[in-house]
Amino acid sequence: xxxxxxxxxxxxxxxxxxxxxxxxxxxxxxxxxxxxxxxxxxxxxxxxxxxxxxxxxxxxxxxxxxxxxxxxxxxxxxxxxxxxxxxxxxxxxxxxxxxxxxxxxxxxxxxxxxxxxxxxxxxxxxxxxxxxxxxxxxxxxxxxxxxxxxxxxxxxxxxxxxxxxxxxxxxxxxxxxxxxxxxxxxxxxxxxxxxxxxxxxxxxxxxxxxxxxxxxxxxxxxxxxxxxxxxxxxxxxxxxxxxxxxxxxxxxxxxxxxxxxxxxxxxxxxxxxxxxxxxxxxxxxxxxxxxxxxxxxxxxxxxxxxxxxxxxxxxxxxxxxxxxxxxxxxxxxxxxxxxxxxxxxxxxxxxxxxxxxxxxxxxxxxxxxxxxxxxxxxx
Amino acid sequence: xxxxxxxxxxxxxxxxxxxxxxxxxxxxxxxxxxxxxxxxxxxxxxxxxxxxxxxxxxxxxxxxxxxxxxxxxxxxxxxxxxxxxxxxxxxxxxxxxxxxxxxxxxxxxxxxxxxxxxxxxxxxxxxxxxxxxxxxxxxxxxxxxxxxxxxxxxxxxxxxxxxxxxxxxxxxxxxxxxxxxxxxxxxxxxxxxxxxxxxxxxxxxxxxxxxxxxxxxxxxxxxxxxxxxxxxxxxxxxxxxxxxxxxxxxxxxxxxxxxxxxxxxxxxxxxxxxxxxxxxxxxxxxxxxxxxxxxxxxxxxxxxxxxxxxxxxxxxxxxxxxxxxxxxxxxxxxxxxxxxxxxxxxxxxxxxxxxxxxxxxxxxxxxxxxxxxxxxxxxxxxxxxxxxxxxxxxxxxxxxxxxxxxxxxxxxxxxxxxxxxxxxxxxxxxxxxxxxxxxxxxxxxxxxxxxxxxxxxxxxxxxxxxxxxxxxxxxxxxxxxxxxxxxxxxxxxxxxxxxxxxxxxxxxxxxxxxxxxxxxxxxxxxxxxxxxx
Numbered sequence: 001x002x003x004x005x006x007x008x009x010x011x012x013x014x015x016x017x018x019x020x021x022x023x024x025x026x027x028x029x030x031x032x033x034x035x036x037x038x039x040x041x042x043x044x045x046x047x048x049x050x051x052x053x054x055x056x057x058x059x060x061x062x063x064x065x066x067x068x069x070x071x072x073x074x075x076x077x078x079x080x081x082x083x084x085x086x087x088x089x090x091x092x093x094x095x096x097x098x099x100x101x102x103x104x105x106x107x108x109x110x111x112x113x114x115x116x117x118x119x120x121x122x123x124x125x126x127x128x129x130x131x132x133x134x135x136x137x138x139x140x141x142x143x144x145x146x147x148x149x150x151x152x153x154x155x156x157x158x159x160x161x162x163x164x165x166x167x168x169x170x171x172x173x174x175x176x177x178x179x180x181x182x183x184x185x186x187x188x189x190x191x192x193x194x195x196x197x198x199x200x201x202x203x204x205x206x207x208x209x210x211x212x213x214x215x216x217x218x219x220x221x222x223x224x225x226x227x228x229x230x231x232x233x234x235x236x237x238x239x240x241x242x243x244x245x246x247x248x249x250x251x252x253x254x255x256x257x258x259x260x261x262x263x264x265x266x267x268x269x270x271x272x273x274x275x276x277x278x279x280x281x282x283x284x285x286x287x288x289x290x291x292x293x294x295x296x297x298x299x300x301x302x303x304x305x306x307x308x309x310x311x312x313x314x315x316x317x318x319x320x321x322x323x324x325x326x327x328x329x330x331x332x333x334x335x336x337x338x339x340x341x342x343x344x345x346x347x348x349x350x351x352x353x354x355x356x357x358x359x360x361x362x363x364x365x366x367x368x369x370x371x372x373x374x375x376x377x378x379x
Numbered sequence: 380x381x382x383x384x385x386x387x388x389x390x391x392x393x394x395x396x397x398x399x400x401x402x403x404x405x406x407x408x409x410x411x412x413x414x415x416x417x418x419x420x421x422x423x424x425x426x427x428x429x430x431x432x433x434x435x436x437x438x439x440x441x442x443x444x445x446x447x448x449x450x451x452x453x454x455x456x457x458x459x460x461x462x463x464x465x466x467x468x469x470x471x472x473x474x475x476x477x478x479x480x481x482x483x484x485x486x487x488x489x490x491x492x493x494x495x496x497x498x499x500x501x502x503x504x505x506x507x508x509x510x511x512x513x514x515x516x517x518x519x520x521x522x523x524x525x526x527x528x529x530x531x532x533x534x535x536x537x538x539x540x541x542x543x544x545x546x547x548x549x550x551x552x553x554x555x556x557x558x559x560x561x562x563x564x565x566x567x568x569x570x571x572x573x574x575x576x577x578x579x580x581x582x583x584x585x586x587x588x589x590x591x592x593x594x595x596x597x598x599x600x601x602x603x604x605x606x607x608x609x610x611x612x613x614x615x616x617x618x619x620x621x622x623x624x625x626x627x628x629x630x631x632x633x634x635x636x637x638x639x640x641x642x643x644x645x646x647x648x649x650x651x652x653x654x655x656x657x658x659x660x661x662x663x664x665x666x667x668x669x670x671x672x673x674x675x676x677x678x679x680x681x682x683x684x685x686x687x688x689x690x691x692x693x694x695x696x697x698x699x700x701x702x703x704x705x706x707x708x709x710x711x712x713x714x715x716x717x718x719x720x721x722x723x724x725x726x727x728x729x730x731x732x733x734x735x736x737x738x739x740x741x742x743x744x745x746x747x748x749x750x751x752x753x754x755x756x757x758x759x760x761x762x763x764x765x766x767x768x769x770x771x772x773x774x775x776x777x778x779x780x781x782x783x784x785x786x787x788x789x790x791x792x793x794x795x796x797x798x799x800x801x802x803x804x805x806x807x808x809x810x811x812x813x814x815x816x817x818x819x820x821x822x823x824x825x826x827x828x829x830x831x832x833x834x835x836x837x838x839x840x841x842x843x844x845x846x847x848x849x850x851x852x853x854x855x856x857x858x859x860x861x862x863x864x865x866x867x868x869x870x871x872x873x874x875x876x877x878x879x880x881x882x883x884x885x886x887x888x889x890x891x892x893x894x895x896x897x898x899x900x901x902x903x904x905x906x907x908x909x910x911x912x
Binding site: 032034035036037038039045046048049052053056057060063064067068070071074075078079080081084085086087088089090091092095096099100103104107110111114115117118119121122164165166167171173174175176177195199200201203205207210212213214216217218219221222223234235236237238239240241242243244245246247310311312313338339 | 668724763831
């Protein structure tokens, strides 16, 4: 892997300044690859971007030095206090043509390698594995839709405890980067990522892969990567998506082919074991207990832990007419309304549980909803 | 204005000849039709908004001093970033340039006033209500809009009533800008002194003429975009809602068709101011006047065909990416020509470095850094990596703060003697320059590193590897903010007193008609048009 000389240069110049301010040393478990330059590339595209950036920096630095050495020479020499007498030239067609044409040629030289990379980035054909990535406020959903692992589907959200964010606990090395479950992909395989979103625009970004693709509600876009090294790579949502924009990181775990197969087997077994039977009759207590977890994972960000919402933006559930009226609540959960997204991606059991929970929390008392009712309402 | 209130007790007797020609007290300002009074109001308005926007910026930087959430909830943090952007762009930078236009265009072309004096009054007086709507939006339920200054759909649909207030405010400001532009275009095209052909106009007038056309072309586009947002929010339309057949990305296309020319609206008059100042302090005519005019026009025309470079990560076809990448890179050429011309003007001059010149030279140096990062961002593959990171934040602050704002400072120091009749405090002015330029770089240079290393923008909290540079940046930002108090002191001191300014205080050899009138410029100037050779 080509290491950048610029990176080294910048580091040498600035390391001393930074070390004075450095926070607690990062443990070996996770070492950020850069504080000054682009992260160490792990894919061919990221490497091309890295090299393009190096090339641009070098060309720009040379022009900068050339142009401004003239200016500072002039500032030094041609000042009135040194007795400089002003010349009177103010036109030269030759010079003006020269400094229009030369930049034009430089720009063409810059554009050529960039064009190659643009074309390569867009080629999402012949992928080994296709994963659909869905942006939610504020977490990511992964569906393996083609290739080994087809059918696997899970949500991935921030795993950093609230206490670290609010300053009660010491921050860990992967503060705000760690997730409940990373996207797992095999090494050296072409992974096609199809992005979409459930509510507002998000952007799925892994710097080390050179991949950033907006996830747009109602539309599918795609991008790809082929990771060359195993390891866990972190990224974050890059498009402003509301309140918890900074709290929906992305982690991709790149593993060997054998490890990947083992992971797929384990994940499938786990999903089979967790399968909920929507026809089973649940007790209210069971639904409330399950519903509280669903609420914390999906609803609390907007409607708040106390069910009071945020005035003007997110309505309160405490004393809410919609929560009281069963058909209304089922409809809004399945279809969404304004800022409220549709939650039809959740299972009938999860929906019934969360509905029952909200009907019996925050001072509400209005009975229960059974999974079968959601199953019926979906039809 | 017929309502003349005689006021013999007014303290400026004998100061200038026309003291009794205009109303006094609040009527002078509310009913103002005089271009100088209106210009003054624009400038004070934008200075006020500059400090409000600045306080919001310090709120952002305070939160980012250390990782973790210390001061604000994330939803309020997003309001801060959004409102900082909206206020600085629409409340501080744009009205400041209109203030300069009002003051200087009639003086520079030898016209007695602006073409439409009453519309001029209305253009200004639309702004305070708009500003009020924006500031009040912080106090409505749900707070101010937190969708970013770009107001991307469909996030805007989730916002509270603060969003509607912002939309109304932008409509009002847009109307004000359009009227101001009509006024400027008419004044420049119809009211030049005999003998002043277009190619003899001062560069500031030229750049504003082109800017005014840009404004008329794109402000209605912004109005359309935010009106569609409004109807999507309240009247059940689905312009940007995929479920109803709309497209969220269409908002971005419409917005950036406004948004990209908008960034040139904020920089072209700055080029004009710098082009006026450099020749005067180099004691040498501007190099390549004609090519400066053509370069400005080229930049303006190119600005209409590059908008989608803000949208490379939305996922457009490969041909689209290549077209917008090439078109964007072309802008580097006329911009380069301008920088070369300024340096050629300085070369073999006889330079002195009073505050206006310091800010102008500082502008060239620091703005060019922003120009280079712009060229780097124009490359689609690099842009995809850096889109929505602090690299972009650093880039546009290099062109907007070190570009537009420094040029506004340069222009203020340059024309303050003409406006007030007094020389400003040179020592304080120089201190303001050095503090500004040093703290500016401490605040924004490290943001390039943050962006390259992968810190997204509009983040209330960040991962540990970004902690060091955020701390440095916050220190710089507070230093920069405090330095601006010096500017207020210098301006107020110059208004209150100071050495009497000569009519032509900078001894500009061919500096323009504004130096042929007394300092301070009397209430009415060029009632008889001057003749330009």
